[in-house]
Amino acid sequence: MSEGRRRALSSRAAATIAAALVVGAGASAPVHAVGLPDVNAHGAVVLNGGTLTLASTLEGGHLSTRVETTDARHWAPENVIVHAPPSTATTVGAEQPHLGDPGTPIWTLPSEPTVDAPTLGWSIAGATAHEDVLWTLEAAEGAGDVVLTAQPASTEPLFSTRDGVDDTDAFPIPAGTTAAGPWAFTAEGVYCLSFTRSVTPTGGTTTTDAFPLTIAVGDVDVDGIDPADCTAEEPPVEEPTDPVWDVPNGAVNAAGATVLNDGHVDVAALVDGGALVTRVKDTTESSTPTWRDPDATVLQLLPGSRTTVPDLPAFSFLGVPGADLWQLSHIQQPGLLWPGWSTEAIPAGSLAGGVSWALTGADGPGDFLLYQPSAQLGAVDVLFSTRDGITAADGFAIPQATHAHGAWSFTAEGDYCLAFQRAATLPSGAVVRDDFTLAVAVGTADVMGLDPADCADRVGGDPGSTPPPPAPGPAPQTPDATAPVREVPAAQCTASATILSAGHIDYASRIVDGGLRSLIGDDTSGTKVYRDPEGVILWLKPDARLTLPGGYGAVGPAGSTVWQVPQSQNPALIWLGWNTESLNSGNARGTVSWSLDRVQGPGSVKVYLTGAFGGVQTMVFDGGGRYEIPLGVHAHANWAFSTEGVYRLTMTQAVTLSDGRRTSDTSTVTVAVGAVDPASAAAGTACGAVSRPLSLPHEKAGTLRSASQVSADAASADARPVRIEREGDDPVAAPFAALTSGAPVPLLLSVLGALLLAGAVFTGALWWTRSSATRSGVSRRAAR
Known part of the structure; x- marks a missing residue:
């Protein structure tokens, strides 16, 4: 039996023992002589005389155990109390060292029935020859120790709790056996015993029967004993489980969050109805993005992202050289997530400048750092770092229409919650902000149990109270530059x-x-x-x-x-x-x-x-x-x-x-x-x-359309031909505007196109048409 199960049984037995023991003056007289059989106040059958047998039967491939009497009556063990009355008291003999020191008191259930006490034996029926049934004591709790031997003269116990309950507390019962041996108890009180019996039938599969037994010893109030106290199920003890990290990209975890661990994503800024919104732009499976709410997304750094801090001065900000580091690079790595950031989906004219991005809080087992190689070779631009706390330096400006990547670095495995604030200025001059959190699972952290919606509580504080860096203005120009x-x-x-x-x-x-x-x-x-x-x-x-x-x-x-x-x-x-x-x-x-x-x-x-x-x-x-x-x-x-x-x-x-x-x-x-x-x-x-x-x-x-799809007058939008060939065929050159969805080019149009290419100036334009649904921007509902 597991240690957790034994602890649970111990707790239940303690309650039973405390209720049944006679303690102190004024206690009511114990009931220790109930007729055979009788039912106590809790509906339990009390057996305190005659021949009792724990009988197991193998029928239909299943093993089951009952408490039987010689008159063929039987009961489920969990509904029975076996009582060893006070008259069973004796002392340990000199020839019984396995029971304790000579002269110390014990209470016994004999191997042969007497007028004062029942016997408690065992039997196996229904199994074919050569099939032993293994009987195991899984746990025992009570006022003292319990010892079972095969016969009175034996000093080799079949079960003994004097040295604890371990693998030696088990013995085989041959098929067809009926036997009994003396049980000895070293103290008065109630004992909760837990057993299993198992057998593998010839040509079949192993079957196991687990059952409890309540034994009352000496002066105890059997009328007040409830066997359910020995057998009631405790709330399950949560055993540590191995973390689940090896899941496919796009898996949905127990919290309903989508796990992203392979391919391209951006922490993208959007403008929706004049509000600044952050969404995870997911293109891990398709270049058509899925816009995900950060509160329902987990970013995962798989164990393959593990590396070490290099022994280079420019990277000393990451820690001690040789220390473990889990990192997603600014360059895409096959089989890993490639997160960046973007303002590309913000329509032109929606903001007066770019978007500022500040780190406002972090919770996790290690430090978080985000950096980029500098435009100056050999140097590094650190954008965020929790190694020196979170300060005003943990922020930077994202220009308009920008998409970029950096190295996301974590110094330990585990779950991280990162809190951010973004800010921008509308053309009206009003400042808009967005506070959001990102849930990140690093290494072998359990992604299936991580709820990103809990991150706001984990990070704590009020991200909105931290002013972000000023929203950026137009890109700076060098003195020698005119307009870009x-x-x-x-x-x-x-x-x-x-x-x-x-x-x-x-x-x-x-x-x-x-x-x-x-x-x-x-x-x-x-x-x-x-x-x-x-x-x-x-x-x-x-x-x-x-x-x-x-x-x-x-x-x-x-x-x-x-x-x-x-x-x-x-x-x-x-x-x-x-x-x-x-x-x-x-x-x-x-x-x-x-x-x-x-x-x-x-x-x-x-x-x-x-x-x-x-x-x-x-x-x-x-x-x-x-x-x-x-x-x-x-x-x-x-x-x-x-x-x-x-x-x-x-x-x-x-x-x-x-x-x-x-x-x-x-x-x-x-x-x-x-x-x-x-x-x-x-x-x-x-x-x-x-x-x-x-x-x-x-x-x-919207939908890209060429001039040839709108006006026959602009049939040749560009003089440069597009080359298209079928696999295995020779390349075929066709005028750009004449190739619509790969359809064959009629001979007349081909000739005309060739003449136009040779002697005319080609003009044209491609433009985008927008559906009315997308003119309003990316809605929150669609983004989710």
Whole structure:
């Protein structure tokens, strides 16, 4: 029997013994001579004479035990009190060392019936030959010890509590056996005994019968004994259980919360009806987001996130080198969660600036830290840290139309509750705030029992009483910069172009008219615009110059100079990443294969990812090469140029559509690096022909439509063809606007498209239409 069960039985027996013992003067005379059988005040059958047998029967594969008398009457053990009257008192003989010291009093149930006391034997019936039944004393509680031997002369007990109850308190009963032996009790009172009997029938399965027995010894009030006190079920004792952490992404736990542990999520800020709202933007299963309430979401760092603090000065803020650390990096790690933050879903004009984010409370077994590699190589920007308490330093500003990632770090396994406040300024000047908590399970913590709705109580305090950092204003500009977006007008033999000099930019992969298009996703003005790369100049200003520290030998020798687009945003510079968020299993499959085919420029180009602890973790392109981008990904890297000047990067992206067709797109991105006039990089085509940029307003929620789907007059929206092929077929080039949902292009339109490509100037636009349901923003109800 388990220790918990024994403790519970002990508690119940104590109550029974206290009620039954005669204590002190004035107690009523005990009832110790009830007729055979009789029923006491609690409805229990009291047996105090004759031959009694604990008889077990095996029938139908099940073992059951009853208390029987010689006249074939029987009762369930839990309804019986076996009484050893005061006349059973005697003393321990010199030949009975197993019962105690010679001369000490004992009370016995004899092995043969007498006129003063019953016998208590045992029997087995219904079992076939060679099948022994194992009888085990599981627990015993009472006024003294109990000892059972096979016969009066035996000194080898079958059961004995004098040395506790253990595995030796068990013996086999052969099939067909009926026997009895003397029971000895070392004190008057009530004894609660718990037994099991088990047998494995030939060719069958083991069956076990558990039963109790109440024995009253000496001068006790048997009329006041309730056997239920020995057998009543106590409230279950909660035994420690192993934590449940190994659950699939998206599992729903006992509190109804969704567990997210693999894939991309953002702690996203939204504006709903003039209120600032925070939701967990879940794209772990699809690029179409599910907006989850933080109060019903658990973020999980699986055990695979475990690492150690590096022995590097820049990372001393994490703790002692070599100490355990559970961390989700700013770079996506297969099989782990990749949490970031975002203001991308806030419509332009909804706020006067960005969103401030402050840590206001934390509860957990260790410390929490969030940091990013700095735009300056070798340095780190610590955004939140509880190692020195929570102060005004635990806050930062998220610019408008921004999506970013950092390293989420925890110093111990367990459950954490993190409290935050976000704030922003409306165009009216009113400040809006949102207080929220995040529940985080780290390592082997029990995610199935964690209720994120309890986090507000666990963290304590009033997050709203802590003023957040000021809401950020427009992105700062360096003295040499004009507006981050400006136009270069078209001139004879020179194309018009858009110069982007600061802010968030993505090389975005999109499906347009049934084919892949690589477009420049431009957030630099605060409103997302998709542009044709051929009409864009990216200006990496002189401030991008830096000296390489040690540990970046794959980029260049320590001390050498590069001009670099940083992996972490510097608002004064362009921040160039890549984006496949619009691709999912509904329109594509596999990965987007991205290659750098050709570099024209005065120096080398290297694109690489900095690791969570610095250095070069992944070389994306080294003057060329190929890189696979998963669907539904938005990421940033360092783009290092070795020399000032104008670079033209010819790149190809290809993907397999959901219907099996392969589609690709090749374009050239122009980057003006350093102290050069970016307008001088505008390229001309044939003299007199101007290639106009393709501008696409950003969809917050809506359907991308091409000009060819709206007006036949704009059937050719772009001069650059889209390449589409079926698996195993030769590539087929088709005019961009003529490819609608992959349908075959009629010969006449193909010829017409070819003529137009050869001799006409193509214009067009793609724009987004919004449904009336989404114009009102993301509602709280939908977000949940």
